[in-house]
Amino acid sequence: MSNEAFRLLSRGGTVFSKSNIDNHLLIKRKESRQKGQRNATVLDGQIPSELDFFKYAQGGQGKRKIVDESSNSEKKRKVNHEGEDMQDEDELLASVAIPEVIHRVSAKGSDVPPHIDSFEALNTFGVPSRITANLKSSGYKTPTSVQSYCIPILLKSRDLAAISPTGTGKTLAYLLPIFSKLAAPASPSSGNGVRAVVVVPTRELAHQIYNECLKLAQGRKWKIILFSKATANALSQNGAADKVDIIISTPLRLVAALQNGVIDLNNVRHLVLDEADRMLDPEFMPQIQEIVNSCTYSFLQKAFFSATLPAGAEKLAMEMLNNPVRVVVGVKDTPLPLISQSLTYVADDPSKLPSLLSYFAKPYNPPVLIFASTQTRATSLAEELVLNGIANVDCLHAGLTQKEREDAVTRMRKGESWVMVTTEVMARGMDFKGVREVINYDFPTTVQSYVHRIGRTGRAGREGKAVTFFTDDDAPYLKTIANVLLQSGSTVPDWILKLPKPSKLKKRQMGKIKRPDVVNPARFVGRRDSIKKRSALHPIYA
């Protein structure tokens, strides 16, 4: 069965009426409005519609269907029952600031440049007016904490390691200084070859950052490349690689281009590793090393960004940086307090599916993002949800074709996916502004994974909800994750906190626990061999 057929099938039989969901949305919106009004220390944390990613998404024109329709029904409801004027719900929302968490910030290093309080202050740094104008037209008003500290540091050409929670605007914090320091699109005087490189762990994230670049690039002929096989090949044509300003790439893609001689990095002045701790993982490290070694420009600036940076990765990072400044926003390795988190006991693996179905039997806030531990389990879970009549279920993992992956992201950005089942590939960096709820169907194996996964909600000052299933098998790591919840202001049952510290042996045992390939083995008795990795839907339905 094709992916499209999967989509069609998943549209059948809704468990919730549309109006149910709309009502739920309205309640949520009202709550946040009231919160905004009674909170005295509100900052200007609202998200202007111009800032919305949806309109930059491929094929994603305009706003998401669900939001539009809910605002229409709000309109009608008001006229019919309350006789109020017909002000659009989105205008109402825009006039109210969403409360923003005020973070503690630490900036350490020698001669740390002072932070800025407004984007206007960038004038004194010689930031081109075109850039500040683009900021304004894209709806950016006040810098977030990570932006106000990191932008001056990078503008002063310092190396930087920055740790800031999920959804706090790290991308702009490194892109704005790059555009500013490059000053103008590549010209004969700027040397030959690409001048700035951003390296990220997944293609989806690379694409998202590319879209963000396009916002800042408006009005000038910047040459920005989302690195792929095709764009790399295009560079091999006579001298094309010399007129490039910024490349966004995954590590292996870039290394392949280096080895093919398609590109050299001798003129790179700015190198950014986003999701730095992930990039310094053993599997990525050799490639990162090669990329760094290939950047031979004498005044190369390096900057590392992430929401998490375990001690080991931080040591590696600091050794790669030259007289760095270390900026920490909030508490390291801790989720945002805006995300209300809970742990749900589900006994064993077969009990998870019924638990999830009963979760969907109550009103919920779409879109929901669900994390599974493997590609086949993600596919299989998506199928089970479809077969159980959940509407607009989607699946995304790296076993799909490039096109299938891109289409899934587009549907998500357009609001067509109400339930997205995915793997670790979506855990980091992806900014789906509408995601209200994250469900960890399979228990995350590290604190970093937990923090990044649930960080797909509660972005840019919005509220979010995260539910994590755990079974008896997950016990060895339960306390570790429970402490993360506690640290960020969520509550945890007493008995979990009283658990003994897991022993090394127990942890080793947990590593050996093998979850079934599919979430409902009963459905696949005797047919397990037929499971193919590269398929959005199990062949049993084909």
Added chain:
DNA sequence: AAAAAAC
């Protein structure tokens, strides 16, 4: 510790 992701 293991899966996923990277080509």
